Amino acid sequence: MANKRVATELKKPFRLKGEGMFIFLCLLPALLFVAVFTYYPLLRGVVMSFQNYTLFDLLNIHFIGLDNFAGVVTSPDFPRVAMNSFFWVVCSLFFQLLFGLVLALLMRRRFRGRGLYQAFVFFPWAMSGFLIGLIWRWMFNAQFGVINDLLLKTGIIDAPIPFLADGKWAMAAVIMANIWYGVAFFAIMILAALQSIPEELYEAAAMDGAGRFQQLWSVTLPYILPTMLVTILLRVIWILNFPDIIYSMTSGGPAGSTHIFATFMIEKVIFGQDYGQASAIGVIIVLILLLFTVFYVKATRVEKGGDF
């Protein structure tokens, strides 16, 4: 907030001769790259979703209307993929937000070694989803995995659980790995927001006799709400589109029990070579996200919170 005000004060636009050309030239490379290699493939992908585009039959590509969509939606896997995607997003998001919030609140006040602590706690965010999947896959191993061992030792379970071989547990396992990865992002965002709360607000609240929880409820949370809302929106989009962890942990298995839209789509491309159906799944993802974003923005008025 404070920074934003400073920024607008510093930013005195000034005009000079030949400035338009300078602006144009500076933006040209970025715009060109994004237009050619992001927007063009995007539009092309939308078109493809209406064509029978498979690598086996490249000479016979033509429009087939909604057949790809029908094929995807009526496939026996579809209801489960949709449910899985829902659980994947909601559970991951809930725990990432909860843990991230608690962590940020606890880290707000300085303590000795906070810099180092921060580096350690936040590092999972710098790891690749693929490696995260591998590490957790090893830890969840039914026979030699450390998680079973710890659970057995502490007496929580009395027989090892085949986490990744059992459909019910596999989803929980991939979500667990995703929580591990994503807590840092929420913590970072919320911590930054917390640090911009003026101390006077707390002083005033304390003067009015507000206790610790009242301060949290009536000062802290309202203040960081806009940041949280924007972060949630970004995360929903990223989590839904993030196949790496699942891809390396279970590849969607066992028997499709951890497939989400994104992994389902990759399977169509890499194993099925069916670009038409893969694109149809992509379009479905975009539609879901657009719908979600519109409702979310309407319901939370997130656009007031910040222009991100």
Added chain:
Amino acid sequence: MERDNVWWKTGRVVVLGGFLAFAIFPLYWIVITSLKGQQEIFALPIRYWPEKTTFLNYIEIFRISHFQVYIWNSFLVSLVASAVVVMIAMLGGYVLARFSFRGKRQVMLGFLITQMIPMFIGMAPLYVMMSRMHILNSLASLMLVYTVMLIPFCTIIMSGFFQRIPTALEEAAMMDGCSRFSALFRVIVPIMLPGIAATFIFAFVQCWNELIMAVLFIDEESVKTIPVAMNAFIKKYDIEWGAMSAATVLSVIPTMLLFAFCQKYLVEGLTQGAVKG
């Protein structure tokens, strides 16, 4: 703020400690696994500390695969892509931070939308484009795709950094006869170095970690990046956990070092550029 009593203090330490354990345990476990011999990895009961520390797993991955080649490829791709991204994002970010002009909102919106829409939907057409350009199975395809993927976000971060530098600096330089361009490079860029470094490192880490595009575009041994090669390990050996954990440790070291070095700037940049709360 209220005074902390003993309960609050202890509770805080316990929860913070719990988070720390949760965050670092998986890393500890993979490092420990990588230092165990084949028998110890599959020994029951599970050992939390290797009885005989060995570096055989590390030697093995260089012997059975071309791990040094993969490291080099990953390094090259990440370096070139992030350098190009930083150049392009710097110019774009500067203009977005300093000028108001027609279409600016649309440009910003266009960049932001790329963050909302999954890259996957363009995945197949991109594949076809790469194949028409005859750069499939080459590092160039990855350099190109990564550059494109990172431009919007890095441009936004960069513009956040520029906004914090007073315009008076380049105005003074231009009074003294600098062109805008040389004012940018001689006066602003030196001040911006921490921000530029953070953006570069962010881009580098993203490239270093990317798997899906790489798996899609790269098939040939000599141009595989680390994630692609490790992905292939999985099928070939039905996961050789010793070698795999050694490879994991090796491929994590650079990103961890970079992250530890730059996270402070990155956090600032992210909160400035991406979400102005």
